[in-house]
Structures are given as C-alpha cells and as structure tokens.
Amino acid sequence: xxxxxPGPFLRQQxxxxxxxxxxxxxxxxxxxxxxxxxxxxxxxxxxxxLLIWVCLIPAIRFLLVxxxxxxxxxxxxxxxxxGRMMGACWPFIQSKIGQLVYGFYPEPYRWRANLTFxxxxxxxxxxxxxxxPAKGLNATLFFLAFPFVAYFLLHGGGLDGFAVTWSTAWxxxxxxxxxxxxxxxxxAGEVTALVGPILFLAxxxxxxxxxxxxxxxxxLVWLRDLIQTSGIPAWTDLVLTxxxxxxxxxxLGGRSHARRFLIVSLVTFAGIGLVIAxxxxxxxxxxxxxxxxxxxxxxxxxxxxxxxxxxxPVGIVLALGRRSALPLIRIFSVAFIEIWRGVPLITVxxxxxxxxxxxxxxxxxxxxxxxxxxxxxxxxGAYQAEVIxxxxxxxxxxxxxxxxxxxxxxxKTNALVVxxxxxRHVIPGIVNSFIGMFKDTSLVSIVALFDLLGSLxxxxxxxxxxxxxxxxxxxxxxxxxxxxxxxxxxxxxxxxEKRLNAHRRT
Numbered sequence: 145x146x147x148x149x150p151g152p153f154l155r156q157q158x159x160x161x162x163x164x165x166x167x168x169x170x171x172x173x174x175x176x177x178x179x180x181x182x183x184x185x186x187x188x189x190x191x192x193x194l195l196i197w198v199c200l201i202p203a204i205r206f207l208l209v210x211x212x213x214x215x216x217x218x219x220x221x222x223x224x225x226x227g228r229m230m231g232a233c234w235p236f237i238q239s240k241i242g243q244l245v246y247g248f249y250p251e252p253y254r255w256r257a258n259l260t261f262x263x264x265x266x267x268x269x270x271x272x273x274x275x276x277p278a279k280g281l282n283a284t285l286f287f288l289a290f291p292f293v294a295y296f297l298l299h300g301g302g303l304d305g306f307a308v309t310w311s312t313a314w315x316x317x318x319x320x321x322x323x324x325x326x327x328x329x330x331x332a333g334e335v336t337a338l339v340g341p342i343l344f345l346a347x348x349x350x351x352x353x354x355x356x357x358x359x360x361x362x363x364l365v366w367l368r369d370l371i372q373t374s375g376i377p378a379w380t381d382l383v384l385t386x387x388x389x390x391x392x393x394x395x396l397g398g399r400s401h402a403r404r405f406l407i408v409s410l411v412t413f414a415g416i417g418l419v420i421a422x423x424x425x426x427x428x429x430x431x432x433x434x435x436x437x438x439x440x441x442x443x444x445x446x447x448x449x450x451x452x453x454x455x456x457p458v459g460i461v462l463a464l465g466r467r468s469a470l471p472l473i474r475i476f477s478v479a480f481i482e483i484w485r486g487v488p489l490i491t492v493x494x495x496x497x498x499x500x501x502x503x504x505x506x507x508x509x510x511x512x513x514x515x516x517x518x519x520x521x522x523x524x525g526a527y528q529a530e531v532i533x534x535x536x537x538x539x540x541x542x543x544x545x546x547x548x549x550x551x552x553x554x555x556k557t558n559a560l561v562v563x564x565x566x567x568r569h570v571i572p573g574i575v576n577s578f579i580g581m582f583k584d585t586s587l588v589s590i591v592a593l594f595d596l597l598g599s600l601x602x603x604x605x606x607x608x609x610x611x612x613x614x615x616x617x618x619x620x621x622x623x624x625x626x627x628x629x630x631x632x633x634x635x636x637x638x639x640x641e642k643r644l645n646a647h648r649r650t
Contacts, residue, residue, distance in 0.1 A: 206613075207232050207620060221611045232617040233609070240603040244622070247439015247599050256297045256430065257442050263290060264449075272636065274643065287453065298438070298446075300430040435513040439594035441625065446513075447520060447595065448582040454521035455581070456574075459528025464558060466533055477529070484526035490590055492519045497591040516588055524581050531573040535566030568644045575637035579630045596622055 179189045210231030212221045221233035237244075246254050267286040270276045438446070465477030484492070496519030501510055539562050547557040567574070589598035600618045603609075 205231070206616070218609050218611045218614075221609075221613055230613050232620065233611055233613045234617065236603075236609045236611075236614050236617055237621050239609065240600075240606075240618075243440060243599050243603055244596065245441045247443055247594050248437045249439065249442065250433060250437065253300075253431065253433055256300075256433075260294045260297050263293065264445075296429055298433065298442075299435065300432040435511055436592075438513065440599040441596050443513075443588070443593060444582075444585050444595045447517065447585045447588060450517045451520040451524045451581050451585075452578050454517075455524035455528045455577075458521065458525025459532050460563065462525060462529035463532040463536060466529065467536060481526045481529050484523055485530070487523075489520070489523055489584055489587055492523045493587060493591050495519065512591070513593065516591060516593060520581070520585075524577065527577050528574065531570050531577060532566060534573065535568075535570035536562065538569045539565050568641075571637055571641045571644070575633055579633055582629060582633070583626060596625065 178185075180186045211234055212231060213234050214220065215235040216239075218233075220235050242251065242254070246257055249257060264286075267282060267290055271279065271282050271286055276282075462477050462481055465473045466481065468474045468477070493516060496515040497512060500515050500518065543561055543565065544557050547561045552560070585595055586597040588595050589601075594602060600622050604615060604618065
C-alpha cells in the first residue's frame with residue numbers, strides 16, 4: 145500500500161548547458177574582470193580615463209615636454225625663447241636647489257648636513273628591514289646616540305658647560321621655582337580665613353620637598369663648581385654621569401646580567417670617547433651655526449622626524465593614562481588630550497615660541513627651534529593618544545586578565561601583551577598621523593622658520609628668475625618631494641601591516 149508521501153522527483157529533461165567561465169587571467173582577462181566587468185564598471189573606467197587624459201597629460205607636457213632644462217637666468221624659461229608652449233623652468237630649481245635643501249645654512253658647512261643625512265639613512269634603512277640582525281643595537285644608535293651626534297654636527301659647539309653646568313642650572317632654577325610656589329602658598333594660607341590651614345600646610349610641604357631636592361643637588365653643584373674653577377674639561381662630567389649610571393645598572397643587574405652590562409658600558413664609553421675625539425667636542429667642537437639659519441628640506445626633516453619619534457611615547461603614556469583607574473591620572477590625561485586637540489597647530493606654535501620661555505626657570509634660555517619641536521611633539525602626541533586608545537579598546541579584556549593570571553605585573557601586561565596587539569591594529573591610523581605631521585611642518589614659517597615651502601617662497605623674490613612658470617615649477621617640485629616621502633611611509637605601513645597580520649591570512 146502507498147503511504148501517501150510523494151515519491152522522489154525525477155527530472156524528465158537534461159539540464160541546460162551553462163556558459164563557459166569568464167577568463168580572468170592574462171591581459172585580456174584582467175581588463176575584462178577589473179575594468180569592463182559590467183556596465184557600471186565600464187562607465188567608471190571611461191570617466192577615469194577621461195579625467196586622467198584631462199589632468200595628467202597637460203601636467204606631463206608642462207613638466208617634461210615643454211620644459212626648459214638649461215639656462216642661467218629667466219631668459220631661458222620665457223616662452224618666446226623656448227619656441228613652444230610655456231613649460232616648467234627647471235633651471236630655476238637647479239639654481240635654488242641649495243636653498244631648498246639647506247635653507248640659509250652656510251655653504252662651507254653644508255658637508256655637516258650631508259653627513260647627518262648619510263648617518264640617518266645608514267641607521268634607519270637597516271632598522272626598517274625585518275630580516276637584518278641586531279635590531280636592538282640599531283634602535284639604540286638611531287634613537288639615543290644619533291640625536292646627540294646630529295645636534296653637534298648641525299649646530300656645532302663643544303661640551304663646555306653643556307652637561308653639568310646646564311643641567312645644574314636647570315635643576316636648581318626649577319627647584320627655586322618650586323620653593324617660590326610653596327612660599328606663596330604658605331603666605332596665602334596665613335591671610336586666608338576659609339582654606340588658610342590647607343594652603344599653609346601645602347606650602348610648607350612643598351618647601352620641605354624643595355629643601356630635600358636642594359640637599360640632593362649639593363654634590364652636583366659642587367661638581368659643577370669644581371669643573372668651572374679647576375680647569376678640568378667640561379665633558380668629563382658627562383663621562384662621570386655615564387660611569388655612575390652604568391655602575392648602578394651593573395649592581396642592580398645581578399650576576400646574570402653583570403657581564404652584559406659591563407660590555408654595554410665599555411662599548412658606550414668607547415663610543416662616547418670616539419665621538420668626542422673625532423668631533424673635537426672637548427676643544428670647542430665645530431663652528432656653531434645658529435638654528436635660525438637652518439631651513440629647507442633639512443629643517444622639514446628635523447621637525448617632522450623629531451615630532452614622529454617623540455609623539456609615539458607621549459601618545460602611549462597619555463592613552464594608558466586615559467584608561468587608568470586612578471582618577472588624578474585619568475583626569476590629567478583627558479584634560480591634556482582635549483586641550484591640545486582643541487587648539488590649532490598655529491596657536492600651539494605661537495604659544496611655544498613666545499609663551500614657553502615664561503614657564504622655564506630664570507636664567508635658562510631655550511632655542512627657538514627647540515620650542516617649536518616641543519610644541520609639535522606634544523600636539524602630535526595628543527592625536528596619537530586617541531589613535532592608540534582606539535587600538536587598546538579593540539583588545540579583549542581577557543588578554544589582560546590572562547596575563548594577570550600568569551603573574552605578570554601591570555607594566556609587563558601592557559608592554560608584552562596589550563600594547564603589541566593594540567599597535568598592530570592601529571598601524572594605518574598611526575602612519576596617517578605621521579603623514580599629516582610631515583605636511584604640517586610647513587606651518588613653522590609662521591614663527592620665522594623657513595622649512596621647504598618657506599625656502600621656496602623666499603626664492604620667488606629673486607628677480608633674476610621672475611617668469612610666469614617659476615611659481616608653478618617650484619610648487620610642483622616641492623609637491624613631488626612631499627609626495628615621495630608620504631607615499632614611501634604609506635607603502636611601508638602596508639608592508640608592515642601585512643607582515644604583522646600574516647597569521648590571520650586564510
């Protein structure tokens with residue numbers, strides 16, 4: 145008997161043949177799949193081709209085809225002498241290339257800037273290649289040793305009064321300022337009725353701290369006076385400081401790390417002595433070049449690289465501080481980030497140039513370029529903090545809990561578990577901030593520093609090269625330089641992102 149359920153379906157006709165798959169390999173296959181795969185893609189391809197024809201072809205004609213390549217003055221770039229349409233005036237760039245690269249840096253000393261470029265490239269390129277060994281040593285040389293060598297190369301001068309004299313003046317001046325604040329608070333507490341006792345006690349506590357700092361600074365002051373009066377070379381205080389730090393590291397390292405610390409100390413002393421001997425820092429060093437003469441691409445790289453390097457640790461500290469459980473640290477981090485992000489960079493540069501000297505101790509002078517570097521670094525650090533905080537929020541809470549369960553401290557948890565994963569997530573945002581900072585260095589011309597664009601605008605005032613195409617040629621040349629650096633950072637960020645996320649590929 146039939147159960148009443150329908151039987152299996154049996155097709156009575158053959159299935160129709162399917163069309164052959166579209167070829168996606170080879171030149172024709174790639175064109176069909178990526179450019180002409182549908183009506184919409186075909187229309188977009190045609191529109192983009194028209195835009196390229198309208199924009200790119202005239203640019204190529206201006207920069208290459210109709211351009212003037214040789215000449216000694218404006219006559220070589222005028223249209224009637226070229227005999228064709230107005231093109232780029234490349235003799236102008238050839239004539240002003242020194243000003244565009246070095247600014248007003250004295251020409252006899254430009255070898256120092258070239259040597260700085262060579263050292264930077266020799267240390268940075270191996271650091272960017274993942275397969276090369278000795279990354280720790282390379283990073284130490286680039287981030288710690290190279291800034292001091294570059295400073296003495298570019299600025300010149302020696303170690304006379306550089307270490308103990310300046311550091312002691314800074315510390316003692318800062319301590320005097322702290323003591324003055326405590327004295328004013330104590331005085332205000334004596335005449336205030338409501339919160340007088342609190343202000344009085346706070347002032348006395350600050351005075352006690354200032355007295356303790358003064359007591360700790362006495363050996364340093366004594367060493368400074370000894371160096372100034374006995375004729376001992378001023379750079380010896382730097383070596384003595386390095387010896388003291390190395391001795392402390394040697395003692396705290398224990399037997400397991402004693403040999404490594406000893407080798408590191410010997411290599412460090414040998415390196416310091418070699419640099420001092422080669423550059424003659426104990427004999428006055430190289431002739432000094434005021435930072436107001438720096439300019440061009442040199443100043444752009446100094447400001448941007450310093451801002452990039454300093455903003456990263458500042459951003460990490462602020463991002464961790466904003467997530468801290470301590471209210472005081474969290475409130476300070478939030479206030480710092482919001483204030484610096486809510487102020488334009490031009491305002492920051494003005495404040496750093498004209499108001500920052502009001503907050504330093506009496507008798508301590510700060511170079512104009514140093515003020516700009518501090519302002520840009522803190523400004524960029526506030527933006528980096530929010531980018532890094534986004535990466536920290538992307539890490540599940542279980543990662544930190546598992547690290548704590550294994551006995552790791554808060555510092556090791558963040559340094560070894562949380563931060564590496566967070567930074568890997570926000571590589572595009574970090575590099576985007578780096579690119580924006582590199583281009584924003586052109587704003588330093590507001591405070592009378594001539595970067596690449598500032599030097600270019602200054603070169604336009606030369607009547608010897610006053611032609612209709614000079615301005616367009618200059619901006620095209622600087623635009624290519626900016627594009628080269630920014631495109632290089634963008635491509636390297638993609639390479640780093642793919643390499644660090646290789647384990648996620650399917």
